[in-house]
Amino acid sequence: MREFPELTEKARRAKEASKKLAVLSTQAKDAALEAVADILQRNMESVLAENRKDVAAARESGMKESLVDRLELNEKKMAGIVEGVRGVMMLPDPVGSSEAAWVRPNGLRITQVRVPFGVIGIIYESRPNVTVDTFALALKSGNAILLRGSRSAINTNIELVRLMREALRGTEVPVDAVALVESMDREVVDAMLKLKQYIDLVIPRGGQGLIDMVVEKTTIPVIETGVGNCHVFVDASADLEMAKRVVINAKCQRPGVCNAMETLLVHSDLSETFLPEMIRELKENGVEVRGCERTRQVAPDVKEATEEDWVTEYLDLILAVKVVEDVREAIAHITRYGSSHSEAILSNDYRNICRFTSEVDAAAVYVNASTRFTDGGEFGFGAEMGISTQKLHVRGPVGLQHLTTFKYVTYGHGQVRD
């Protein structure tokens, strides 16, 4: 593999910085976050100027406008980014808190103490707000961060990181607590994913292709934030007015995000009453419905759903609809096609609710609520680093506490093992 001295040096320095960061007080970290918020607020114009270069280049290269929209910053978005930094500053510091402590029969006092990971590597796509958001979360949780953003946002990212590092210069936080890998060579990512001696954790932020690539190539532990093929099952006993509200919310409130519903499952008892009304209401809300055969019997103008529809995360105002016999068939469908993200049952039947919550294997299972709540803010974690769809370490919203690990500090008075 080719060597990238810029990368290796930045990673090495981040590791050094992480050792200092790990033992800094909350006050010192908060002061640094305030300095970062402040410098970004005062230098919005220089960031926007660099961002305009990226946007112009993106349009010239024919980038879709929906993607340009993600790339483009303006004063309002910048103000949101600054506010985000201050929001993270206000969150409790997880480092040093003790999850558990106990005394063994031999008198050893074992304490499980939260500590930072060290260096977090972030590999991400075009949104430049990720550059600042992830840094704020990493810093508050005592981690250094090594960023590798996309080519399309390179000028914006360079300016953001330059400013953040400048802000750190006057604080106790080492400047190398944040660094951007500026090389756009594709192989630099491969090399980064092998730097296990410096990087303790990798978090890819972007589409499934990016995530799969990272998981495939790295030997460093990964937190995967993946797709959400989320379902809402409307049981026969559901409060139907509530069901309509929740279904519309889960599909329409923000269709482009991972916790939006992609397939609606309806109990067969409701196929001739609730279902046609629901479909009408969905259509009124601009939703294109694709249905199973039984759905099309009661709503003949609905397009036929294919096998492809059951697995697709539309991220759009499109919804697959299937009539199921009962909660068992609903669970079986979710088990087969779901992505273990967020799944909801709308029901008033105790047994069916118990069955659904215990048998559905997903990060978040909802009873009589919208899937849209799977979110760090909505869970009360404050900001988040994404939604984990893996099972190791963290599932669902990745909050500050999930960016830490622990160690056992054990106090004795000369105990030896027999």
Next chain:
Amino acid sequence: MREFPELTEKARRAKEASKKLAVLSTQAKDAALEAVADILQRNMESVLAENRKDVAAARESGMKESLVDRLELNEKKMAGIVEGVRGVMMLPDPVGSSEAAWVRPNGLRITQVRVPFGVIGIIYESRPNVTVDTFALALKSGNAILLRGSRSAINTNIELVRLMREALRGTEVPVDAVALVESMDREVVDAMLKLKQYIDLVIPRGGQGLIDMVVEKTTIPVIETGVGNCHVFVDASADLEMAKRVVINAKCQRPGVCNAMETLLVHSDLSETFLPEMIRELKENGVEVRGCERTRQVAPDVKEATEEDWVTEYLDLILAVKVVEDVREAIAHITRYGSSHSEAILSNDYRNICRFTSEVDAAAVYVNASTRFTDGGEFGFGAEMGISTQKLHVRGPVGLQHLTTFKYVTYGHGQVRD
């Protein structure tokens, strides 16, 4: 990549079994564990007969006697294995316990509930007790298990798994909750490490070579159980009688395990008093000492330690000894050469103890106690699946609770997101 139908079918069935296992009661799991303990107790002779074949073949192929010793079973070892299964049966079931529950301002009641991973893949070396131990831990924590042991233990493993599956036949636990990959083709491991759709977690149990291979090849989340290059630092203020006891215990009580001390660091104030006495005592206990220059000034018959010695996990009655200026140099040495397993300071100085416990980055940090306590049993976890040296998910002893993940089950009454 080649296809291995036996492997894929066993993995698929394990996944199916895991769904049933996940919702089984503790009673049902305990009854199955009792049946397994019982059948192994009643069929010791058939296991020992198969084991004798493996041992004979191993000796014929020239296996070192220390490894043959690990492979060989006898009645006492078998009784220990059976006792181990009953021990796991007695442990509390982590599944279904709620780590946290809270109510959001909008009335959503979020509960974080422990659930099994699903299927755990174990890739392990010669000790056949691992076959039973890991199955018992997996079953109690509601996971199915897919085992791939070594060629040298194949006959023993086949018989053990045959008996365990037979025991399950009369219980509520599906037979496919345990399966052994019998093919000894090397590529079968590569194929197993890619079965992400069926295997939720991989735990390699063996030497560093095996672990590195697994981490390199798999895209499935891994719990790494790695080497322990453990240090004991004797500070100037230590109780020297206690220090001698702890040092001898950490090195000699069981030198072949990962939590044994490999390097002793001694404060320079003690180099002419404590150190020569300590070295004498170590030698009396059969320890070969390799020392830094300052050590050899006070103990001239000590062999010179090279750079290689600072990084070596001897797993033997050999000890590297280094004189350090102070706690800072001790921490710097540990940071440079340690493997983040178990590190101890023996001291009576509050500031040095604080510095050591906060700056040393290891799974277990001890104050005035032997490193030998890093162990599931000693920590009070009951049995363990090894000692994790990674930071994601679990650090230190891997107990039953670490073989589970969680999901958020959220109860509402029609909440939607604004």
